Amino acid sequence: MDKPILDIKNLVVEYRTDDGVVQALNGLDLTIMPGETHGLVGETGAGKTTAGLGVLRLIASPPGVVVDGTIILDGKDVQQTTEKDMESMRGYDVSMIFQDPMTSLNPVMTVQDQIAEVYELHENISHDKAIELTHAMLELVGIPAERGNEFPHQFSGGMKQRVVIAIALAGNPKLLIADEPTTALDVTIQAQVLDMMKQLKKEYNMAMLMITHDLGIVADICDRVSVIYAGRIVEQGSLEDIFDRTRHPYTEGLFNSLPNLTDRQQKLKPIKGLMPDPSNLPSGCTFHPRCNYVMDICSKENPPRVYRGESHYAECHLYNEENIMKGGVIERD
Amino acid sequence: MTNPLIEVKNLKKYFSTSSGMLHAVDDISFSIDKGKTLGMVGESGCGKSTTGRALLRLLEPTGGEIYFEGQDLAHLNKKEMRKMRKELQIIFQDPFASLNPRKTVSQTILEPMVIHNMYASNKERQEKVLEIMEIVGLAERLVNVYPHELDGGRRQRIGIARALALEPKFIVCDEPVSALDVSIQAQILNLLKELQDRMGLTYLFITHDLSVVNHFSDDIAVMYLGKIVEISSADDMFLKPMHPYTQALLSAIPVPDIHYKSERILLKGEITSPIEPPKACRFANRCAYAMDVCTKNEPKLVQLEPGHWVACFLHSDEIEE
Amino acid sequence: MNMKRKSPRKKGPIFEVARRLAKNKSAMIGLAIVILLIVVAVTAPLFYSYDEQIIKQNIGNRLQSPNAENLLGTDALGRDLLGRIIYGSRISLYVGFTTVAFAFVVGGTLGALGGYFGGIVDNIIMRFMDIFLAIPGTLFAITIAAALGSNIRNLILALAISSVPGFARILRSSVITVREVEYIEASRAIGASDARIILNHVIPNALAPVIVHTTLNVATIILTIAGLSFLGLGISAPTPEWGAMLSDGRTYLKTHFYMSLFPGVAIIMTILSLNLLGDGLRDALDPRLK
Numbered sequence: 048m049d050k051p052i053l054d055i056k057n058l059v060v061e062y063r064t065d066d067g068v069v070q071a072l073n074g075l076d077l078t079i080m081p082g083e084t085h086g087l088v089g090e091t092g093a094g095k096t097t098a099g100l101g102v103l104r105l106i107a108s109p110p111g112v113v114v115d116g117t118i119i120l121d122g123k124d125v126q127q128t129t130e131k132d133m134e135s136m137r138g139y140d141v142s143m144i145f146q147d148p149m150t151s152l153n154p155v156m157t158v159q160d161q162i163a164e165v166y167e168l169h170e171n172i173s174h175d176k177a178i179e180l181t182h183a184m185l186e187l188v189g190i191p192a193e194r195g196n197e198f199p200h201q202f203s204g205g206m207k208q209r210v211v212i213a214i215a216l217a218g219n220p221k222l223l224i225a226d227e228p229t230t231a232l233d234v235t236i237q238a239q240v241l242d243m244m245k246q247l248k249k250e251y252n253m254a255m256l257m258i259t260h261d262l263g264i265v266a267d268i269c270d271r272v273s274v275i276y277a278g279r280i281v282e283q284g285s286l287e288d289i290f291d292r293t294r295h296p297y298t299e300g301l302f303n304s305l306p307n308l309t310d311r312q313q314k315l316k317p318i319k320g321l322m323p324d325p326s327n328l329p330s331g332c333t334f335h336p337r338c339n340y341v342m343d344i345c346s347k348e349n350p351p352r353v354y355r356g357e358s359h360y361a362e363c364h365l366y367n368e369e370n371i372m373k374g375g376v377i378e379r380d
Numbered sequence: 381m382t383n384p385l386i387e388v389k390n391l392k393k394y395f396s397t398s399s400g401m402l403h404a405v406d407d408i409s410f411s412i413d414k415g416k417t418l419g420m421v422g423e424s425g426c427g428k429s430t431t432g433r434a435l436l437r438l439l440e441p442t443g444g445e446i447y448f449e450g451q452d453l454a455h456l457n458k459k460e461m462r463k464m465r466k467e468l469q470i471i472f473q474d475p476f477a478s479l480n481p482r483k484t485v486s487q488t489i490l491e492p493m494v495i496h497n498m499y500a501s502n503k504e505r506q507e508k509v510l511e512i513m514e515i516v517g518l519a520e521r522l523v524n525v526y527p528h529e530l531d532g533g534r535r536q537r538i539g540i541a542r543a544l545a546l547e548p549k550f551i552v553c554d555e556p557v558s559a560l561d562v563s564i565q566a567q568i569l570n571l572l573k574e575l576q577d578r579m580g581l582t583y584l585f586i587t588h589d590l591s592v593v594n595h596f597s598d599d600i601a602v603m604y605l606g607k608i609v610e611i612s613s614a615d616d617m618f619l620k621p622m623h624p625y626t627q628a629l630l631s632a633i634p635v636p637d638i639h640y641k642s643e644r645i646l647l648k649g650e651i652t653s654p655i656e657p658p659k660a661c662r663f664a665n666r667c668a669y670a671m672d673v674c675t676k677n678e679p680k681l682v683q684l685e686p687g688h689w690v691a692c693f694l695h696s697d698e699i700e701e
Numbered sequence: 702m703n704m705k706r707k708s709p710r711k712k713g714p715i716f717e718v719a720r721r722l723a724k725n726k727s728a729m730i731g732l733a734i735v736i737l738l739i740v741v742a743v744t745a746p747l748f749y750s751y752d753e754q755i756i757k758q759n760i761g762n763r764l765q766s767p768n769a770e771n772l773l774g775t776d777a778l779g780r781d782l783l784g785r786i787i788y789g790s791r792i793s794l795y796v797g798f799t800t801v802a803f804a805f806v807v808g809g810t811l812g813a814l815g816g817y818f819g820g821i822v823d824n825i826i827m828r829f830m831d832i833f834l835a836i837p838g839t840l841f842a843i844t845i846a847a848a849l850g851s852n853i854r855n856l857i858l859a860l861a862i863s864s865v866p867g868f869a870r871i872l873r874s875s876v877i878t879v880r881e882v883e884y885i886e887a888s889r890a891i892g893a894s895d896a897r898i899i900l901n902h903v904i905p906n907a908l909a910p911v912i913v914h915t916t917l918n919v920a921t922i923i924l925t926i927a928g929l930s931f932l933g934l935g936i937s938a939p940t941p942e943w944g945a946m947l948s949d950g951r952t953y954l955k956t957h958f959y960m961s962l963f964p965g966v967a968i969i970m971t972i973l974s975l976n977l978l979g980d981g982l983r984d985a986l987d988p989r990l991k
Binding site: 090091203204205206233234235236237238239241242260261262263264265266267286287290291300301302303304305306307308311313314315316317318321322 | 423424531532533534561562563564565566567569570588590591592594595596614615618628629631632633634635636637638640644646647650651
């Protein structure tokens with residue numbers, strides 16, 4: 048079997064501020080194989096972005112502190128790597144793209160110079176050669192090469208995000224971390240960008256961590272899915288596992304909160320309550336105050352991780368090894 | 381017979397910019413029946429938010445008429461309009477920017493009642509504040525809390541409470557759930573729906589999220605570059621979209637269902653500039669079916685089936701004068 | 702409602718700012734010195750008789766080094782230096798605060814009107830401000846002093862007028878920012894009048910940068926007064942003024958250096974504490990630096 052490109056084990060990250068300790072990640076486990084697209088789904092404050100930044104060792108410190116856990120990126124322990132080695136890994140082994148394309152680009156540099164910079168840094172080639180590669184890359188992400196000498200403000204939002212993706216791909220990374228890459232874009236532009244990403248993924252056989260809140264995007268582009276709540280993965284499995292064999296009540300709640308396109312009369316069933324305060328998490332299962340199936344034990348003990356198969360699990364007191372196979376414990380099955 | 385509460389005729393809103401007139405809203409007409417919801421969808425820059433604001437005269441319309449219960453809002457003077465605001469309210473997208481950070485929850489909800497001199501005494505108004513807070517699902521203990529201490533969902537409830545304080549008949553909802561997480565989004569949508577049933581409210585629901593608009597609206601208008609390109613009942617719009625833009629827009633929705641496989645229509649290019657647009661179909665440069673006529677004339681919004689209007693030369697030859 | 706649940710404390714934005722300010726050590730030192738200065742200035746008449754000890758010459762006691770009787774020594778006319786420095790703080794703070802209060806009200810009003818209404822109103826106001834801004838403050842004060850006589854009232858007038866444009870510009874730009882925020886539109890939507898919107902919603906949210914400017918501006922004014930008096934163009938003898946005292950001490954710099962040192966220290970302490978406080982306020986009022 049292949050070695051995973053990314054293997055995160057029991058990652059615990061805290062943000063220590065004067066106002067208290069925010070527990071951003073509480074034992075996150077995540078494995079991504081080469082060429083696989085893994086969706087990390089959750090709501091604001093669940094720790095999605097912190098997980099992405101952790102892989103690149105870009106968590107701002109202070110206030111961020113990695114308390115526990117290991118991150119193995121392409122066989123190297125990120126925590127033990129020197130800053131210099133880390134710099135050469137960023138953009139080369141792993142790249143990250145962010146939600147807002149505008150703030151990721153330098154406004155006073157032409158688009159092609161920004162992309163060429165990556166080639167020059169990582170491949171030690173002349174500027175002219177780098178520009179040549181840049182033009183090929185621009186065409187690849189769907190921007191005419193002759194627009195390369197324009198500045199970011201001359202591009203629309205969708206085009207800027209393409210440039211950002213081009214910069215991320217220029218280092219030919221083995222893993223691309225995409226943090227809500229299309230959230231700031233219009234639907235038709237989002238469709239274009241997602242379509243392009245799907246093609247690039249195929250072409251480069253690149254692994255991808257897709258951080259998003261949108262289950263529609265997950266359905267469209269991901270192979271495997273992790274659902275994150277309050278800094279911990281509550282359910283993980285293949286796309287089919289999560290969508291067709293949903294086990295965790297929170298995952299169910301996410302699906303039920305979405306309007307149904309084919310049945311517009313169907314009433315939305317929102318998850319009650321609010322995201323917990325990350326500096327004061329509920330005891331036991333952190334989801335228990337919002338859960339429709341809450342039992343006495345939920346507030347007392349941390350839920351066990353119960354496997355439905357080799358790669359599908361849920362962390363929930365509702366399940367034991369038998370009933371997780373059959374399902375039928377929650378309404379959505 | 382229909383009974384429109386709001387009837388908009390030939391509404392225009394232009395902005396002057398250094399490179400020419402920006403046609404944000406360009407001659408659109410629609411009406412909304414009492415107690416119904418018109419969903420207005422489109423992508424950023426299509427003029428949907430400007431429409432909502434021009435309708436309430438938060439932006440002065442460049443032209444056109446806005447009839448509310450038969451009275452033309454566009455020609456009221458400033459003072460008359462201020463009085464009229466009691467009937468017409470708006471809920472904003474950004475639950476952070478739309479609340480004054482220096483006002484407590486009760487101060488924010490109280491202010492509209494004070495301005496319009498509602499109720500006999502301050503005590504009565506205070507009681508009303510608590511009543512409204514309960515309706516929108518804000519706990520009584522939050523009455524003296526400042527917005528920065530609350531999350532987006534609760535803030536949005538304050539915004540809704542402020543609008544309800546005046547007991548309006550009509551509310552413009554400008555992307556009221558776009559800034560919220562899905563689980564909270566569903567709570568707010570259910571609340572808005574419940575309020576509509578309970579108080580007989582009429583909504584103009586502006587959004588870029590097609591699955592939300594489908595769920596929420598009775599009728600849907602699709603806007604593109606300042607124009608309404610298609611308008612029909614929500615069912616019709618999703619079952620048989622006729623305008624090529626509507627078709628592309630609907631096909632682009634990411635559907636959270638792995639068995640739902642639809643052929644995605646990918647549009648070429650991006651929205652063109654709304655500054656001094658030529659007399660032509662504004663979608664022509666991205667349209668897969670574009671014909672000669674599309675770049676020479678502007679299609680007219682024509683009723684093809686009862687209640688289903690489309691502005692496209694594929695379906696009708698009528699030209700906008 | 703569940704009464705056992707504790708009601709959240711009412712923590713307004715002002716409380717938040719105060720909390721952040723309290724965490725800033727240098728700002729708290731600045732604040733402590735400013736408060737000390739104000740207390741000393743206000744209570745001075747309890748300890749010293751202005752006519753007997755501050756103004757009246759006592760040649761027999763001239764040029765005393767610091768001793769038990771005169772803690773900081775005496776000046777060339779035998780007056781107690783400590784007393785004169787304390788009374789000097791009354792002058793400096795009085796001129797500083799009055800000038801800034803005037804400039805704040807006039808400049809702030811003009812700036813708020815210009816910023817809120819924009820267009821031609823804004824244009825007229827701001828072009829006027831530009832004209833005033835083109836005249837250097839110190840030069841303007843010297844001119845006024847030369848033309849109308851150098852007394853405290855004229856000085857305050859001159860300095861206030863030259864401070865007005867600064868306040869107008871700052872409040873204007875801050876009002877323009879606030880004006881664009883959605884809650885202003887929300888107020889218009891509920892039918893609030895312009896006056897109500899400006900007073901209730903715009904001004905309270907636009908004041909933060911002006912408060913910082915006010916603190917720093919008081920320091921500038923005090924420094925300008927001292928500078929003018931040092932040159933003999935500001936407040937004249939026998940009124941105890943720090944700049945003038947510093948100047949008086951120059952003659953005796955070689956033998957009695959403290960005559961210049963102590964007023965100098967007083968000026969530095971005042972300016973420094975106001976600047977520390979101003980910087981602290983700027984940080985505390987800026988939520989991004991939380």
